[in-house]
Each structure stands twice: as C-alpha cells, then as structure tokens.
Amino acid sequence: MKILIIEDENLAAKRLITLVKQQLPACEIYGNLDTVTSATDWLKNNPEPDLIFLDIQLADGISFEIFEKIKVNSPIIFCTAYDQYAIKAFKLNSIDYLLKPVDPEELERALNKFQSGRKQPSVTLDQIKHLLQPIPKTFKNRFLVKVGERIQTIDKQEIAFFFSEDKVTFLQTRLGKKFIIDYTLDEVEGMLDPEHFFRLNRKYISAISAIKEVFTYSNSRLKIHLENCADNDILISRERMGPFKNWLGQ
Template sequence: MTRILIVEDEQPAGQYLTQLIQKIDPKTEILDVIESVETAVAWLENNVVPDLIFLDVQLGDGTCFQIFEQISIGCPVIFTTAHDEYALRAFKLNSIDYLLKPIRPEALKFGLDKYYQLNEENAITKVKYLEELMHTQILNQRSPRRSFLVPYRDKLIPLRDLDFAWLTIRNGLVVATLHDDRNFVIDKSLEELENQLDTNNFFRANRQFIISRQCITEIELYFNGRLLIRTSPASANQILISKERVPVFKKWFEELA
C-alpha cells in the first residue's frame, strides 16, 4: 500500500485530490492533508516518512519550497499548482511530476504511474546490489591468486597481483598496466581474472576494466549518476562506474579496505 501525504491549503482541493487518488488506486492510504508550511514541517519531523507527497506550491504561509529549506525530504514529490513558472525549481528537488490545476484524472494517473515505475526500478537496483554484494562475499572466501607468470618476448616475467594497477581489453587481448606504467598481455579473460584476483584489492569497474584500489587517485561525479575514476598511471580511456554499480563500488571502496 502506498502511503501518501497531501499538502494543500484549500480544503475543497485537498478533498478532490484525495478522492481522485483513491479512485485511481484504491490501495493508497492518505496519511493526512496538511494546509501550511509550518504544519507540514512539524508533521514531517514527527511522523514516518511517507512513500509519496503531493505538494501544492503556494500555501497560506508561503511557498512549499520553504519546507525544503527547513527539513530534508527523502521521498518523491508530485507538485500541484495553478501556475507553471515554478516547474524548473520544482524539478531541481525530489519532483517526479508537476501537475497543473485543475488536475485532470489522466494527468494524475500518469504521475502515479511514474512513481510506481520509479519504485519498481529502485527495487530492481536494490536486488542487483544485493546480488553483487553476495558475489563479492563469495569471492572473498576463496584463496585469491597472488602470482602470475606472464610471457614477454622469449621470457616469462614473474608478477605479483599487487603489481597490477588496472587491467583492460585492447584489440581483443587483456592487457595489464602495472603501477610503473609497463604493460603486459595476460593470457586470460577479464572474467577469469575477476574470479582469481583478491576482491579486497581489485574491482570490476565495467566490461572493459578491472581496477586496483591502489591506482585510484580521484573519483569524479559524472552525468547520469555515474562515477569517473581517475588513476595513476592514467588510462587513455575513461573508466566509468555505471549508476547501477555505484552503490557496490562505494561499499567495496569504503568497507573492504
């Protein structure tokens, strides 16, 4: 059941929105209808965070943006207003939709569907995160490989796992770049190396890269929720962590040291 809080200073509008929401989805629970900035702040400070908030922009004692200035809101918000000039500011916050009054049933249904889709995507991301975490824990229980004999011209070069800065695929071959910036071809796939290397020291950043903890010099926030990893030695190609793998990377970097 979706728990919804309505912040609306006009009582008829609040009643209409309540009826419309419950008609579209009878499984929703309307927790309360709040009429001002002051009471909204007090309610949010003293109650369990709702799943979704319908938030009127213009309230009797100010605008709804004053609520965000006084308290952190950790759930999605659908803004409702008779004016469209606040849309840009609204979308910089927790907004998933912006409904103009009078609210049409089809517009409200579209907003609720967006919320349910977002909720489903978040649930899938959480499942993926747990699967990745379990995979990491399983790998940690194995004895990692510490030594490698790497062919180089007419020799076999002994290398330690901690010599590797990062490993990547170039022209179909796996190449290991060492901390001293030397490069060696490894006669194994990234998948094999991922299963053999110590997961406390190495992380599968994406399909193209395995990186060591020691080579990471900077972690830059990238667009679309991704992370850009800066390394030493520097990589000619960008090393990106996808949005879905960011929580797993942070967990690895912060807790597996």
Template sequence: MKVAIIEDEIPARQQLISLLKKLRSDIEIVNESTSVKEAVAFLQRAPVVDLLFMDIQLNDGLSFDIFKKVSVSCPVIFTTAFDQYMLDAFRQNGIDYLLKPLKKADLAQAFTKLEKLKSHFSSDIVDALRSVQEGQSGLRKRFVAKKGVSFKSVPVDEIQYFFSEHKVSFLVNREGEKLILDKPLTDLENELDPDVFFRINRKYIASISGIESYRSFEKGKLLVQLIPAPREEIIVSQEKASVFKEWMEK
C-alpha cells in the first residue's frame, strides 16, 4: 500500500510512520510533505497513492486548501489536535478523523474501516463515494452515511427524515437507524425532491412516508408525528402551516 503523509510537525510525522510500520508490513511511504504548497506540487504529478494522511493545520494554511488546488483521487485519513474540523474533513475524501496524539488502536480501526469500504465498493472507493453522494442528476437517489466506523449507502426512498443536532446532520431510515451525514440540512434540502421531502422546521426535513400524522397546535402551529418518533416535539410554524397542509395533499 502506497501512503503519502502531509504533516508539518516532525515528532507527529515520526510517530505516525512508526505506528504504520508496526501495523502494516505492506506500507510504503512514497512522500512526506510539510505544507499545502509541497502537497499540491506532489499531487499535481498524479502519483499512484492508495491512502493519504493529512494534518489539518499546516504551516501555510489548512490542508483543505489542497482540495481547492488539485484533484485528490484517494481516501484520506485526517490527523489533528482539534475536533472542530470534523464535518469539513468528511466533506472531502475523509474516511476517518484521528485526534492527536495518535493511538495505535485508533489507527488500526481506521484501516479496518478502509478495508470495509474496499469490500463494500467493487470499484475505486473515492469514485464510488462521489458517484453516490453527488448523483448523476440534480436530485439525489441515495446517500452515503456513517454508521459507527463504517459507511452505508441508503436509497432516498428508505429515508424517513433528516435532522440536525449539535451542528451535525443525521438521517433516520425505515429500520430506525440513525446515521451521520456530512452536509448541513440547508444543502440537503436543495438535493431532495420537494414533492417527497418537506422542510418542517430548522432542525427537521421529513419525507412523506416518514410523517404518520399531524394535528393543530397552539397559535396556528401544527404538531407533526414522525415515524420512528424522535425524542422531541416536531412543530410546523404558523407561517408554514398552510404550505405544509397543501404539500401533504399533493
């Protein structure tokens, strides 16, 4: 397995290399970059790389800047001392997000996730993820969502509703599974069929099949019952109540 490392801290880079050698005998380190500029120059040569390790805060910017300047065609494992970049990481080719100092067990789990992705998708991992996530038309047919350490492909017609909690987006399928998504609800709303999905409020987008019933609530609002039932009351505002009723009757 050909691996490239983008890390500007020498001790952190040495620790990562040491852990990699202990975990995998087939690892070949093909490049060590210390900045966005060096990484872009390396990736522009279109080298064959199976996996990238990226620190997020580099000496000349964030590693996310790399994706703006060059196409990255392999999975990425992000390593950082900060947890606030997690959603941005998974919007790129990120398959895992490891906090420093790195632990052997976490790194081993990341490789397990990589192997599961390989077995799940018969073609290239990144191409498969992108084709599923971006879709071939304006409206999404399926989503790739995170479940534990793995990723799961979920057809749109199996999604009951989406919701946001602590700035993280989730989908809930017919089986009641709650899976993590890498986009805010505002972006998701633009990719969904408006005849099938409705933005109930700031926190929820529901499919027609995910709505069991609704009833009048205080001051012209509506109280919506979703399937499976969430832990909180789902309210449609007075301003959106008439639009919601019209949508339900389509």
C-alpha cells in the first residue's frame, strides 16, 4: 500500500508516519510534502497513492487548492487542528478525519474504515469549505489538577504561568503553587486565550498579569522576570520581540 503524507508541521508529520507504520508496517510512505505547490507537483508526476493523509492548512495555503489544480481520485483522510465543533460537522458528512495531535485509536478507526472499503461520500469542495467556516473559538477557563487523591480546578484568573521541565508540564498559580498537568506546553498554548497568555519561549507560557519586569538583553532579545518565579533567565528571542511587545501593549 502506498500512502502519501501532506502535512506542513514537521513534528506532526513524524508522529503521523510513526503511527501509520505501527498500524501498517508493510506500507510505503511518500512525503512528507508541506505545501500546495509541492503536493500538486508530486500528484501530477507520480502514480496516485492508495491513500492520502492531508493537512488542511499548509505552508503556502489551504490544501483544497490542490483539488482546484488537479483531479485527485485517491481516498483522503483529513488532518486538522480545527475545534471539536467543526469536527462534528465533518462526521455528519462521513468524511474521514484526524484531529491533531493524532490519537492512535482514532487513526486505527480511520484506517479500518478505509480498509473495509467504505468510500468517501460525494461531497463537493464548496461543501467542505462551508463546513470549515470560522467557528467562534472557545478557550479553557479552568484546568483540572490532582492534589493527592483530590481533584480540584484552577481558574484561569489564578494562573500565573505554565512551564515545562524534564518533559513534564506544570501550572503555577499567582500564589506560587505548582501543579502537574496532563498536557504538553504546545497543547496548552492552543487552549489559552492569546489576549491574556503569551508563549514566551519553548519553556514558558505566561499570563499578562504575571509579567513582573522586562529588560533589554544583548540588544536583540528581552529578559523577563515573572511573578513568584525563581528563573531569572527567561529570554524572548529577537523573532518574538515584536509580537510580545504588541501583546504587552494591546
């Protein structure tokens, strides 16, 4: 079986390839392709694959543009970071999908559906685009944490920052209490309202209320001191300085 991966997030692509190989060890995987242009060129110049995993948002545009440039007959399993409400709309039209980050059980179900010979319904490109019209984004208002045998909630107003240490993600409150949470920092970032929280660097996401002091550092970076944080070497790269200043001053 020949499988083509079209995905613009390198880590997501590597994870997907690993999971597919676990389910279908004998398959041949092509890609990863990360743009509409590269995917279109590949499909024009190669035999059609047996199955395509297709991200919706690619590096140079929306993947539906591929279908406007070339006819694709291969079955497609969509990969998407759209929220659960859009995914429900996909389900109503029996379109195969994977919600990122890919869940192994969801992948197995999608592959079983494909292997059982169930064909995708006749859904037009315009209908798919309609399903993906922006839906009001909802953000987490509280996080569940475990304290001994007890589970409690931490409201977003109580959160000072999140940080990652030794591959574990922590939530720290404005009172300085730390709790382990069952999400990666990347997952947490997508759950938070960007008006109130900012990804400082690979290790920290901070609430605006937790920003204690900001200093210039080596003319190309910023150094941040956070409320109740012992780490005094939190740096913001030159690339993130502009977005950070805009966020801080909005």
